[in-house]
Amino acid sequence: MSELTLTLIRLGFLVVLWLFVLSAVSVIRSDMFGARVDPAKQRPGRAAKQPRPPKPAKQPKPRRGDRHAPRSLVVTDGPNEGQSAALADAPILIGRGTDAAIRLDDDYVSTRHARVATNGEQWFVEDLGSTNGTYLGHQRVTAPTPIGAGTAIRIGKTVLELRR
Amino acid sequence: MTMQTEAQAVSVPRKRRGTELSLIVVALLVGVGAYVSVGLGYTGDIPADITAVAGAFAALAFVAHLAVRFLAPYADPVLLPLVVLLNGIGLAMIYRLDLDITDPRLGDGVARQQVVWTFVGVLAIVAVLAVVRDHRRLQSYTYTLGLVALGLLVLPLLPGIGNEINGARIWISVGPLSFQPGEVAKLCLVVFFAGYLVVKRDALALAGRRFIGIDLPRGRDLGPILAAWLLSLGVLVFQRDLGSSLLFFGLFVVLLYVATERVGWAIVGILLFLGGAYFGYLTFGHVQNRVAGWLDPFSDTDLYFQIVQGQYGLAFGGLIGTGLGQGDPTLTPYSYSDFIVTSLGEELGLAGLMALIVIYALIVERGLRVALLCRDAFGKLIATGLAVTFALQVFVVVGGVTRLIPLTGLTTPFLSYGGSSLVANWAMVGLLLRISHATRQPQPLATPLHAEDATQVVRLR
Numbered sequence: 094m095s096e097l098t099l100t101l102i103r104l105g106f107l108v109v110l111w112l113f114v115l116s117a118v119s120v121i122r123s124d125m126f127g128a129r130v131d132p133a134k135q136r137p138g139r140a141a142k143q144p145r146p147p148k149p150a151k152q153p154k155p156r157r158g159d160r161h162a163p164r165s166l167v168v169t170d171g172p173n174e175g176q177s178a179a180l181a182d183a184p185i186l187i188g189r190g191t192d193a194a195i196r197l198d199d200d201y202v203s204t205r206h207a208r209v210a211t212n213g214e215q216w217f218v219e220d221l222g223s224t225n226g227t228y229l230g231h232q233r234v235t236a237p238t239p240i241g242a243g244t245a246i247r248i249g250k251t252v253l254e255l256r257r
Numbered sequence: 258m259t260m261q262t263e264a265q266a267v268s269v270p271r272k273r274r275g276t277e278l279s280l281i282v283v284a285l286l287v288g289v290g291a292y293v294s295v296g297l298g299y300t301g302d303i304p305a306d307i308t309a310v311a312g313a314f315a316a317l318a319f320v321a322h323l324a325v326r327f328l329a330p331y332a333d334p335v336l337l338p339l340v341v342l343l344n345g346i347g348l349a350m351i352y353r354l355d356l357d358i359t360d361p362r363l364g365d366g367v368a369r370q371q372v373v374w375t376f377v378g379v380l381a382i383v384a385v386l387a388v389v390r391d392h393r394r395l396q397s398y399t400y401t402l403g404l405v406a407l408g409l410l411v412l413p414l415l416p417g418i419g420n421e422i423n424g425a426r427i428w429i430s431v432g433p434l435s436f437q438p439g440e441v442a443k444l445c446l447v448v449f450f451a452g453y454l455v456v457k458r459d460a461l462a463l464a465g466r467r468f469i470g471i472d473l474p475r476g477r478d479l480g481p482i483l484a485a486w487l488l489s490l491g492v493l494v495f496q497r498d499l500g501s502s503l504l505f506f507g508l509f510v511v512l513l514y515v516a517t518e519r520v521g522w523a524i525v526g527i528l529l530f531l532g533g534a535y536f537g538y539l540t541f542g543h544v545q546n547r548v549a550g551w552l553d554p555f556s557d558t559d560l561y562f563q564i565v566q567g568q569y570g571l572a573f574g575g576l577i578g579t580g581l582g583q584g585d586p587t588l589t590p591y592s593y594s595d596f597i598v599t600s601l602g603e604e605l606g607l608a609g610l611m612a613l614i615v616i617y618a619l620i621v622e623r624g625l626r627v628a629l630l631c632r633d634a635f636g637k638l639i640a641t642g643l644a645v646t647f648a649l650q651v652f653v654v655v656g657g658v659t660r661l662i663p664l665t666g667l668t669t670p671f672l673s674y675g676g677s678s679l680v681a682n683w684a685m686v687g688l689l690l691r692i693s694h695a696t697r698q699p700q701p702l703a704t705p706l707h708a709e710d711a712t713q714v715v716r717l718r
Contacts, residue, residue, distance in 0.1 A: 102294050103580035107605065109290060110612045113283050113342060117335050117619055120276055124334065 163216060163242075163255035166209055171251030172198045180255070184210035187248060188221075201225045201249025207234070209246075215239045216255060218246050225249055273334040274326045280338035281322055285315050288345020291581060295353040298582025304352070306369075313372050314345060317379045324379075328386040329694035336623050336693070339616050340671055340686050344375055344679070346613070347672035349581070350593075350601055357587040367593065367674060374676035378683030385687030392692045396635050399452030406445035409438035410488075414495055426496045439492075439501045440668070440681035443508075443646055444688070450509055451638035454516035457481070458634075462517040482522070485509040486529045493537055499544065500667030504649050506530060511645045512638055551663040563590045567599035567658050578606030593674040595666050598658050613672075614655065621648045624689055630696045643689050647682075 166185055167177040178185050178194045185194040190204035197206075203223040210217055219237040220227040227234040228247040240246065246253040289311045296304035304310070318341045325332050352368035389395065395402070413419040413426050420428040420435060428435050454461070461478050489506035492498055510526030537544045546560070554561035554568070566589040573584060586592045586600035593600070602610040624644025631637045650667050657664035668678035 099298060099580055099583065102297060103578065103583075106287075106290055106294055106581065107577060107608050107612070109283075109287055110605075110609060113280075113287050113338075114612050114615050114619075116283060117280060117339060117616075120273075120280060120335050121619070121623075124271075124273065 163257055165256050166195065167254055167256045168195065168197070169245070169252050169254050171249070173251060177256070180209075180211070180216070182211065182213075184208050186221075187253070188223075195253070197248065197251050199249040199251050202251065206248055207246070209240070210237075223248070272330050274322075274330060277325070277334040277337055278322055280335065281318050281341050284338045284342035284345060285311075285318055287342055288314065288349060291346050291349035292352060294580070295349055295356075295582040298580050299353065299356055300582075310348070310352075310368065310372060314348065314375065317372075317375055321379050321382055324383040324386050325690055328383075329690050331698040332690040332694040333623050333627065333697070336620065336686060336690060339620050339623075340683070343613070343616060343671035344378075346601070347597070347669075347674075348372065348375070350597060350604075350672065351674050353582055353604070354587055354593045354597075354600060356582070357585075358593065370676075371674060371679070374679045377676065378680045381680050381684040382687035382690075385684050386691060389688065389691050392636050392639060392688065392695060393633060395448050395639070396452045396455070399449055399456075402445040403449035403453070406442040406449055407488075409442040409445065410492060410496075412438045427498050427501065437675070437677035439496075439498065440677040441684075443501075443504070444681055444685050446505060446508065447639060447642035447646060447685075448688075450512045451635055451642055453481070454512055455635045455638055458516040461513070461522070462519055479525070482509070482513060482525060482529065486533060490533055490536070493533070493541075497541070497543065499537075499547065499663075499665035500653055502533075503653060503665060504646065504667065506533070507649050508642060508645055511649075512642050515641050516634075516638055547663040547665065551660055554660070563596065564658070564660065564664055566590070567596050568660065570596075570599045570603035571659070574603035574606045574610075576607050578602070578604050578609055580604060594668060595654070595664075595673070596658055597669055597672050597674070598655050601672070614651070617647065617651045617670075620644075623693075627689060627693045627696055631692060632696065636692045636695065640689060640692050643685050646685065 163180060165177045165179050168174055173195075176195060176197075186205060186208050187193055187195045187197065187202075188204050188206040189197055189199065189202050193205070201224075203221070203225070205221045206223040207227040208219045208221055210219065216239065217237040218227060218229055218234055218240055220234045225248075229238050229240065230244050232238075240255055243254070289307075292310060293303055293307060296302055296307070318337075321337060321341070325337055348368060348371050351371050355367040358367075412429050415429075418429045419426060420430040427437050427439050429438055430436075461481070463478070485506060489502040492505060493502040506526070507530075510523060510530070513526065514520070514523045538548060549556070550561040550564050554564045558565050570584070570586055570589055573579065578584070581604050584600075584603040586596075586603045589596045589599055598610070601613060605612075621644045624640055624647065628637045628640035628644065631640055647670055650670055653662070653665055653667050654669045656662040657667075668675055670682045671679065673679075
């Protein structure tokens with residue numbers, strides 16, 4: 094092994110060592126900001142959840158007294174404003190499908206979107222695995238949730254309310 | 258609309274496991290290159306066992322990478338390659354020193370033993386990543402781990418298994434195996450300190466008396482720091498281990514300072530440290546030796562032979578070193594453990610040693626970055642503690658052998674020969690990677706339900 098070769102090996106090793114350090118530093122630099130993504134394009138699954146009524150939901154009408162049980166479910170905003178269904182003991186299906194008790198012409202509503210049912214004392218709203226979710230007031234409904242007096246149910250662009 | 262979309266484009270951390278793998282490949286090239294060039298420089302031939310050693314080491318690095326890829330996919334991409342590189346260079350250097358050393362205590366095939374310890378270290382990182390799925394769970398084991406650390410520190414003092422080597426009683430021997438439990442205690446202490454301080458920091462941060470612009474802590478809050486101080490003094494008195502004593506106390510003071518954000522604690526810590534150091538200086542002969550060897554080693558070159566040889570080694574290496582396998586690093590006693598830094602400095606020169614120190618600095622930087630980005634206070638403190646542990650160790654070792662500070666025995670993380678240190682450090686990196694993963698992974702989208710005006714409408718028609 095000649096002296097020259099050894100010197101070259103020695104210098105080469107130091108160069109490679111520093112190249113490693115520099116490449117580690119360059120990875121750190123490129124790691125500083127992460128990948129820039131547009132959440133709307135990048136994550137269709139999540140973006141789909143975003144659409145919600147463009148306008149703030151109308152404030153619920155003044156309460157009419159909690160003493161009386163609600164008698165009907167009324168669409169107060171959205172394409173089908175004014176539509177209603179009488180509350181009986183049977184659950185009410187809300188959706189775009191033909192079998193829904195309240196049929197909505199709303200692009201953001203799933204075929205079988207939500208269900209309003211009672212246990213005899215209170216009325217509950219339950220999301221049926223819809224794409225865009227069901228909101229009670231500002232809360233997304235994940236489990237059957239009792240509907241408080243005067244609270245709006247929001248489905249897509251549509252707002253529904255329990256009326257006496 | 259466009260404006261809004263741009264405003265909503267957020268930066269999302271990438272996994273970057275591919276980048277990690279390519280960096281690991283480069284690190285392996287450097288490590289194996291070091292091994293080969295040791296052989297070429299020493300005997301003129303490529304080492305006979307190169308395929309076995311390089312293959313085993315590459316396989317271990319790959320296993321560690323796979324563990325990170327599957328168990329902590331969002332973890333920092335740089336940490337593992339840095340560690341692999343240090344471990345590889347350490348391995349090559351130990352192999353190189355083994356060629357010259359005729360120390361019967363080391364036995365044959367030190368490099369092969371180090372490969373075995375690397376294997377255990379990789380097992381440790383896989384185990385940490387597999388068992389600790391969420392670092393916040395560790396908080397419920399705060400005091401358990403504190404007790405474990407205390408037990409580990411006491412273990413070498415027990416008769417029967419405790420073993421004294423070179424004046425320091427920090428070893429335990431079970432059969433043919435000897436182990437330094439203090440290394441593992443380090444990891445437990447980091448978690449214990451973090452868990453303790455995250456609960457107590459508000460009380461400890463309460464302002465005490467204000468004195469020349471500095472909030473001094475209240476007297477009754479001094480308990481914990483005094484306890485840590487006594488623990489460190491105990492390590493110093495009973496185990497005669499300067500380095501660990503310094504490390505434990507320094508770690509606690511730094512974490513206390515970070516947790517409470519009070520300079521007062523740092524000042525109290527430094528005062529206590531100075532007091533303890535002075536007490537040690539007065540009481541122990543070997544501490545006096547270390548200080549005298551720091552101030553003027555050339556006054557007695559027999560007594561301070563090791564540190565003088567280390568200095569000569571560094572001087573002999575110069576700027577670019579003698580080349581691997583072509584120096585005489587083994588003239589320095591313990592050139593494979595405490596003084597591996599001067600061995601590397603001799604054969605790789607200032608240029609090589611600086612690269613290694615930059616690599617340590619990057620490890621510490623990554624650790625502190627994890628701490629900065631971490632969302633929970635407990636994780637922040639653990640990450641800080643782990644980074645500070647590495648930083649303090651390197652500072653104490655490199656500062657000691659270069660005579661910046663008095664020499665204290667501590668292992669150089671990942672480079673020194675020694676199983677306990679290697680395994681404990683791998684486990685510490687595992688914990689750091691786990692916190693890093695938790696920090697960088699995308700958060701479950703918290704839909705701002707009440708921010709009505711932020712709603713974006715996607716037109717379908």
